[in-house]
Amino acid sequence: MSVEEHARRQAAAMERNGCWPGHSPWVRSAMTALPRHVFTPDTVWTWDGHAWEPLTRSVDEKRWAAAVYQGPFDATVTQLEGGLPSSSLSCPSVVADMLDSLRLDPGHRVLELGTGTGWNAALLAHRAGPGVVTSVEVDLHLAAEAERRLAAAGLVVAVHVGDGAAGWLQGSPFDRVIATYAVEEVPWAWVEQTRPGGRIVTPWGRLGHVALTVADDGASAEGWVQGLGMFMPARGVEQGLELHRVRERHPCGPKDAVFGRAAAGLADASLLFALRVLLPDVRVSTDRGAAAATAWLHDAHSSWACLTDHPDGRTTVERGGPRHLHEEIAGAWEQWEQAGRPSLYDFGMTRTEHEQWIWSEVDGVRRRWEPTLAPRPVPGAAA
Known part of the structure; x- marks a missing residue:
């Protein structure tokens, strides 16, 4: 089976599993125009049950293609660091869900944190347009390769090497900010660099992603959990033992x-x-x-x-x-x-300059949650 056939099969699987966002049809168009394999390095990694095994396209294109297009809910590991995955192409269902959550329109100025292979930046540029997407990548090699792939695809994206936690002050304020790696605490710099009413979409804690809207006074950002998925942590975060x-x-x-x-x-x-x-x-x-x-x-x-x-x-x-x-x-x-068995979509997050917390809201009652502590009512919240 050719790489293109794998891509078509995955698109069909996305359809069967209801993964294409109905409110953002542009996501499917972008993924069709800019297929995943175009932004995948020559070598990817698969787990054989005991160790990470390299699969190289020039050696075995069929196995490489199968690893790139495993299915709607499967990520593809594209880099190891210290024997553990350090960069990946996220599973396409999560990529589609996060792009849908971003509520991106043509002309929006976008900041992406974590360029990786460049695929997500390409999808953003396909929607927002040329010259309005800025992407920051901490790894010099990844940034250079992503910049090369984006240029080869005819896309105008500014790729910078830097710490994503600092955002990119020179280009702010942005209409939209999106991270491709998980953070425990949303950096305040991201809020400061997003215009009032702008939207921030980021994975949180390697389990799910949130969409925050910056308040009119810029003093906080708040929003709901959007979905459940596993994400790479920020570079330098202890990944621990498997x-x-x-x-x-x-x-x-x-x-x-x-x-x-x-x-x-x-x-x-x-x-x-x-x-x-x-x-x-x-x-x-x-x-x-x-x-x-x-x-x-x-x-x-x-x-x-x-x-x-x-x-x-x-x-x-x-x-x-x-x-x-x-x-x-x-x-x-x-x-x-x-607490009333709140659903995934009953949870949300608030970020201020000095604090971040998770809350749930069931039947009009908002409760703040803390690690190892029972959720408690938030003073002043709706009863």
């Missing part, structure tokens, strides 16, 4: 513990987001196997747990390390339920 490495360092301890809930319940996107807020260092993944559902928990450093559902209704726990992650998860789960 699950299998945590398990190697901390072998299995007790095996006879029983978890009071089904592991399958941890697949709920709204619950996952609430857990991410309450337990920011605990990572959760689930697998609905043929025999039983399992959920893996780890803190990237010291502790892990595996929850397994059984046909008799029990859910057992295996774990290693000093923390009892299953008990922490159970407590946070209870807090989410006591």
Whole structure:
């Protein structure tokens, strides 16, 4: 199958899964005109279960194309640093969702943080027009390659080498700001460099993305969670040990513990987001196997747990390390339920110059959420 055929199959899969945004038809047009593979480096990386394996287009184009176009919900790793992924082409469904959330119009001045391969900048330029998109990339090599690809595609985008957290003051104010990497705290520079009424779209905490609107007085930015997805962190952020490495360092301890809930319940996107807020260092993944559902928990450093559902209704726990992650998860789960089980789209974020917080709003009541603490009502919020 040719690269072009892979691209067409992925576009069809996006259609079947409802991934093309109905309110932003330009996204599909842009992705068709500027296909993903045009902005993909010659070598990409795939996980073979034990290590990252390079796939080079000039050596095996069929496997390379399959890795570039795995599916609507699959990212393609394009760079390793220290043995871990440091840059990728985000999964196309998330790219489409974030571009839709940006509410981009022709002529808007756009700041992109994290140029990567240049594909997202190309899509932005396709919509906004020539000479109005500025992209900042911390990696000199990535920036140079992206600039080359953008020029080859006939697109006028200003690519600069710099720290994305600082934005790009020389070009401000911008109408739209979009980041392609996850941040724990939205840099205040991004708010300062966005005009009042402008929009900032960024992944938060490697789990979901938010769209913030800058207030008329420029003193804050606020908005709702837009979707759930995994993202690369900013460069220099400790990525921690992967699950299998945590398990190697901390072998299995007790095996006879029983978890009071089904592991399958941890697949709920709204619950996952609430857990991410309450337990920011605990990572959760689930697998609905043929025999039983399992959920893996780890803190990237010291502790892990595996929850397994059984046909008799029990859910057992295996774990290693000093923390009892299953008990922490159970407590946070209870807090989410006591708060009214807010959905993913009931959550939002507020950013001021000195503070950032996550809130949820259910039935007109807004609650502020803090790590490891039960959500509490916000003074002055609607009752």
